[in-house]
Amino acid sequence: MSAESRDYSALAIALHWCAALLIVGDFAFGLYFVDLPLSPQKLRFFSWHKWAGAIVLPVAAMLLLWRAMHTPSPLPAAMPHWERQLSKFTHALLYLFFFASPVSGWLYSSAAGFQTVLFGAWPIPDIVGRDRELAEALKALHRWINYALAAAVAVHVAAALKHQFVDRDDVLVRMLPFLQKT
Amino acid sequence: MKRALSLLCFIVAIVCAPAFAQGPQKIDAAKSWIRFAGKQMNVPIEGRFRSFDATVAFDPAHPEAAKAQFEVDLASIDLGNEEGETEVKRPLWFNVERYPRARFAASSVKPLGPGKFEAAGALTIKGTTHAIVAPLTFSESPGVRLVEGQFVIKRLAFRIGEGHWADTETVADEVLVRFRFAIPSTR
Numbered sequence: 013m014s015a016e017s018r019d020y021s022a023l024a025i026a027l028h029w030c031a032a033l034l035i036v037g038d039f040a041f042g043l044y045f046v047d048l049p050l051s052p053q054k055l056r057f058f059s060w061h062k063w064a065g066a067i068v069l070p071v072a073a074m075l076l077l078w079r080a081m082h083t084p085s086p087l088p089a090a091m092p093h094w095e096r097q098l099s100k101f102t103h104a105l106l107y108l109f110f111f112a113s114p115v116s117g118w119l120y121s122s123a124a125g126f127q128t129v130l131f132g133a134w135p136i137p138d139i140v141g142r143d144r145e146l147a148e149a150l151k152a153l154h155r156w157i158n159y160a161l162a163a164a165v166a167v168h169v170a171a172a173l174k175h176q177f178v179d180r181d182d183v184l185v186r187m188l189p190f191l192q193k194t
Numbered sequence: 195m196k197r198a199l200s201l202l203c204f205i206v207a208i209v210c211a212p213a214f215a216q217g218p219q220k221i222d223a224a225k226s227w228i229r230f231a232g233k234q235m236n237v238p239i240e241g242r243f244r245s246f247d248a249t250v251a252f253d254p255a256h257p258e259a260a261k262a263q264f265e266v267d268l269a270s271i272d273l274g275n276e277e278g279e280t281e282v283k284r285p286l287w288f289n290v291e292r293y294p295r296a297r298f299a300a301s302s303v304k305p306l307g308p309g310k311f312e313a314a315g316a317l318t319i320k321g322t323t324h325a326i327v328a329p330l331t332f333s334e335s336p337g338v339r340l341v342e343g344q345f346v347i348k349r350l351a352f353r354i355g356e357g358h359w360a361d362t363e364t365v366a367d368e369v370l371v372r373f374r375f376a377i378p379s380t381r
């Protein structure tokens with residue numbers, strides 16, 4: 013495989029940033045509105061949050077599919093063993109949480125008695141019935157999965173910045189081609 | 195002997211009288227329900243009231259003589275989630291502290307067909323009264339008579355959800371109320 017074919021394609025880069033924007037955005041949004049007092053605005057926010065979460069699932073599936081079908085560019089040779097292991101582990105967690113986060117939210121919403129109706133038009137089936145105690149447990153689960161996701165994203169971003177500014181290799185540039193110095 | 199027989203008839207008549215007379219009867223709350231369905235952000239929302247009481251006098255052969263009234267304890271609302279339940283008890287919604295009960299009193303029942311009737315009456319919620327009409331079905335099985343029906347109300351007509359909650363883009367105006375009253379029967 014030539015070095016060029018191992019670069020991330022435009023599709024892979026688009027999927028990566030699409031997922032990043034959706035996940036970071038929806039996480040911050042959820043964190044912001046969850047403790048607001050109940051109001052029509054909060055009901056709108058809940059729906060928007062769920063719609064964005066519902067879009068994360070197919071995006072995550074495409075990202076995983078791309079990853080399964082391609083060999084990513086090799087890591088810089090200078091990377092120590094522990095960094096390679098941490099990178100593998102963090103990526104595995106990220107993929108896991110990409111699915112666990114929206115699915116836990118979907119379950120929580122169903123258990124709380126609120127179906128998800130994508131864009132107010134397309135009902136997504138409930139996967140569990142209404143159940144007060146289950147809803148409380150799933151709410152906590154959704155919260156903690158997302159804190160864990162945020163921690164994994166923080167490690168991912170910190171590593172990217174270390175590659176760019178400390179190691180001065182091409183790892184971040186591969187996902188941000190416009191940083192490439194010609 | 196003759197006297198004993200007439201005494202027996204008298205006792206039988208007294209014991210059985212309530213079974214044949216269709217006087218007002220309390221419903222069997224455990225077998226009855228009042229549910230409602232609405233929409234928020236186009237998401238179907240369902241709920242029920244845990245506590246209500248109804249008195250029904252209904253003889254399908256004489257629907258015009260029917261009497262029915264029910265009272266719903268609004269604080270007993272079950273929406274499936276605490277946050278919503280706390281909110282709808284507040285002044286902008288039901289204001290349960292000031293108006294703890296909703297009431298319905300049927301003023302007329304007319305037959306529509308076999309086992310089908312139409313009840314009209316006054317529904318009072320939050321100090322506001324409106325006339326409603328509800329189609330009913332009546333069925334009878336050993337030990338129980340069932341009256342089932344439904345009607346649609348517009349929540350804003352009863353000031354249920356005032357101020358910013360009057361926004362029907364988020365919470366729909368129309369609410370479907372369905373009910374089943376089980377009336378114990380000795381027949």
